[in-house]
Amino acid sequence: MAVTDLRRQPNLVQAIGERIIQIILLVAASISVLTTAGIVFSLLSETIAFFNEVSIVEFLTETEWTPLFATKKFGIWPLASATFLTSAIAMLVAVPLGLIAAIFLSEFASDRIRRTVKPLLEILAGIPTVVYGYFALTFLTPLLRGFIPELSIFNSLSAGIVMGVMLIPFVASLSEDALSAVPNSLREAAYGLGSTRFEVATLVVTPAAISGIVASIVLAFSRAVGETMIVAIAAGQNPRLTLDPTVPVMTMTSYIVQVSLGDTPYGTIEYYTLYAVGFTLFIFTFVLNIFSYWMVRKFREVYD
Amino acid sequence: MVMHDIARDNPNAIEARNMSVYYGSFRAVKSVSLAIEKNRITALIGPSGCGKSTVLRSFNRMNDLVPSARVEGEVLFHGENIYAPGVDPVNVRRRIGMVFQKPNPFPKSIYENVAYGPRINGWKLSKRQMDELVERSLRGAALWDEVKDKLNQNGLSLSGGQQQRLCIARALAVEPEVILMDEPCSALDPISTLKIEELMFELRKNYTIIIVTHNMQQASRASDYTAFFLMDSDRAGQLIEYGPTAQIFQNPKDERTEQYISGRFG
Ligand SMILES: Nc1ncnc2c1ncn2[C@@H]1O[C@H](COP(=O)(O)OP(=O)(O)O)[C@@H](O)[C@H]1O
Numbered sequence: 098m099a100v101t102d103l104r105r106q107p108n109l110v111q112a113i114g115e116r117i118i119q120i121i122l123l124v125a126a127s128i129s130v131l132t133t134a135g136i137v138f139s140l141l142s143e144t145i146a147f148f149n150e151v152s153i154v155e156f157l158t159e160t161e162w163t164p165l166f167a168t169k170k171f172g173i174w175p176l177a178s179a180t181f182l183t184s185a186i187a188m189l190v191a192v193p194l195g196l197i198a199a200i201f202l203s204e205f206a207s208d209r210i211r212r213t214v215k216p217l218l219e220i221l222a223g224i225p226t227v228v229y230g231y232f233a234l235t236f237l238t239p240l241l242r243g244f245i246p247e248l249s250i251f252n253s254l255s256a257g258i259v260m261g262v263m264l265i266p267f268v269a270s271l272s273e274d275a276l277s278a279v280p281n282s283l284r285e286a287a288y289g290l291g292s293t294r295f296e297v298a299t300l301v302v303t304p305a306a307i308s309g310i311v312a313s314i315v316l317a318f319s320r321a322v323g324e325t326m327i328v329a330i331a332a333g334q335n336p337r338l339t340l341d342p343t344v345p346v347m348t349m350t351s352y353i354v355q356v357s358l359g360d361t362p363y364g365t366i367e368y369y370t371l372y373a374v375g376f377t378l379f380i381f382t383f384v385l386n387i388f389s390y391w392m393v394r395k396f397r398e399v400y401d
Numbered sequence: 402m403v404m405h406d407i408a409r410d411n412p413n414a415i416e417a418r419n420m421s422v423y424y425g426s427f428r429a430v431k432s433v434s435l436a437i438e439k440n441r442i443t444a445l446i447g448p449s450g451c452g453k454s455t456v457l458r459s460f461n462r463m464n465d466l467v468p469s470a471r472v473e474g475e476v477l478f479h480g481e482n483i484y485a486p487g488v489d490p491v492n493v494r495r496r497i498g499m500v501f502q503k504p505n506p507f508p509k510s511i512y513e514n515v516a517y518g519p520r521i522n523g524w525k526l527s528k529r530q531m532d533e534l535v536e537r538s539l540r541g542a543a544l545w546d547e548v549k550d551k552l553n554q555n556g557l558s559l560s561g562g563q564q565q566r567l568c569i570a571r572a573l574a575v576e577p578e579v580i581l582m583d584e585p586c587s588a589l590d591p592i593s594t595l596k597i598e599e600l601m602f603e604l605r606k607n608y609t610i611i612i613v614t615h616n617m618q619q620a621s622r623a624s625d626y627t628a629f630f631l632m633d634s635d636r637a638g639q640l641i642e643y644g645p646t647a648q649i650f651q652n653p654k655d656e657r658t659e660q661y662i663s664g665r666f667g
């Protein structure tokens with residue numbers, strides 16, 4: 098065969114087709130980038146408007162949040178602490194249970210069980226959060242009050258627990274991906290030294306998958322921070338600076354819901370608080386995502 | 402598992418008797434009988450797919466990890482069948498170690514790679530005793546001088562040849578009696594290969610080594626005994642000839658051995 102036969106034959110139709118596909122892809126990519134930039138920009142401009150009227154110092158040092166009262170105070174901590182508290186409770190539930198489920202699925206379950214349970218988990222992750230919210234309010238809280246009589250109707254404990262349950266499949270599924278990505282050669286090495294199955298799972302495979310596991314935990318935490326319906330329904334509407342899980346509190350997302358549901362006139366300070374809180378939330382999750390990205394990079398093991 | 406030396410002067414480390422191995426209904430290895438002498442290097446050779454790895458992995462029950470695998474016949478270790486009911490494969494593998502084709506250090510520090518085996522074995526060692534064991538194992542694998550200043554570095558940061566010697570050190574640390582090596586040099590350059598071969602000669606003073614190799618030169622220069630395998634018409638691997646390496650290579654009794662060896666040497 099002559100060398101020239103290997104050259105690409107000019108084909109106008111094909112060339113134009115490829116060009117069009119390239120353009121479509123470029124437009125699609127630009128739309129998503131531009132949308133994100135637009136969101137950040139609008140968030141930022143309204144937040145700046147807020148901070149023209151309220152000082153950043155007050156926002157960060159004041160311990161009360163009363164923008165809808167006569168004496169307005171704008172301290173973010175009551176909302177931030179509630180967000181942190183409910184998320185922390187959720188993580189206490191989701192991380193251990195999600196990890197155990199992941200390790201079981203990846204290292205102990207037979208292929209058949211894995212193939213049935215994994216899709217099931219993903220369905221569980223698709224239940225609307227409003228369902229979880231009412232589950233917390235009408236089922237878990239009454240149940241918990243049997244053990245903790247002083248528990249308020251609205252509290253961060255049951256909201257946090259149910260949010261944790263919601264996140265179990267999330268942690269389990271992502272961590273399972275990380276565990277099953279560990280090359281089999283490592284398992285063989287461990288078995289070859291006389292490891293039991295349990296030792297292989299806990300001492301070799303889990304540490305080798307740690308970057309993916311941590312990433313799944315951080316992502317779950319960032320979802321807990323941004324979760325809205327469960328806390329709005331079950332955790333209460335009372336901004337207060339506390340780490341007591343039995344009393345009503347108000348998370349940043351609950352506040353946004355509360356104000357958005359009322360008819361807050363455009364341009365008022367109440368209106369701008371929405372953006373200030375939203376922006377704080379955005380910073381929170383942004384930092385978490387950066388952190389998880391950094392963890393993955395730092396601890397990713399290179400297998401050739 | 403209780404393992405008593407039935408005969409203290411039993412010259413064999415491992416003995417397979419009529420061993421057949423199946424993957425599902427496929428018989429990969431057919432009635433192999435093979436006695437491996439202690440403190441010697443035994444090479445398993447033969448064309449690819451003839452069941453060398455399968456035979457090797459049957460010697461420490463690594464095939465248990467393949468759900469479809471099944472072993473018939475007996476494999477005697479200290480006179481006891483390792484496939485007898487009640488035998489714990491975990492205990493078998495603690496005494497019959499393995500080094501794999503591709504170096505597979507754990508993504509842990511060099512030190513932790515070596516210390517892993519003694520730790521899971523529940524050996525109660527002081528920090529100093531563990532340090533000594535790690536050093537002894539790394540020296541045993543001829544790696545100590547290259548890594549003594551960076552024991553806390555990740556094992557994966559070493560070169561391929563060093564990684565393979567780290568895996569050998571890791572296997573030595575649990576003080577096994579037998580070390581199974583499945584083409585340990587196939588992913589290495591010639592210089593690293595030579596180092597590992599020299600190392601094997603050192604190791605055979607204290608250990609019994611069984612090595613699978615597709616490299617005829619390696620088998621002929623680095624082993625004491627050679628076992629030659631070939632597939633029959635059903636693709637089941639069979640032991641064709643087994644004897645001292647010099648005899649197998651210079652004076653094979655079976656025509657097929659002769660053909661295989663001369664074919665390889667050109
Ligand atoms: N895990 C497995 N499942 C099914 N068949 C296998 C498996 N491992 C090996 N085999 C088959 O067993 C035969 C022997 O393989 P192997 O022992 O790897 O040969 P060798 O090491 O001599 O190249 C081959 O036909 C191979 O396809």
Ligand SMILES: [Mg+2]
Binds near residue numbers: 453454455613
């Ligand atoms: Mg092989």
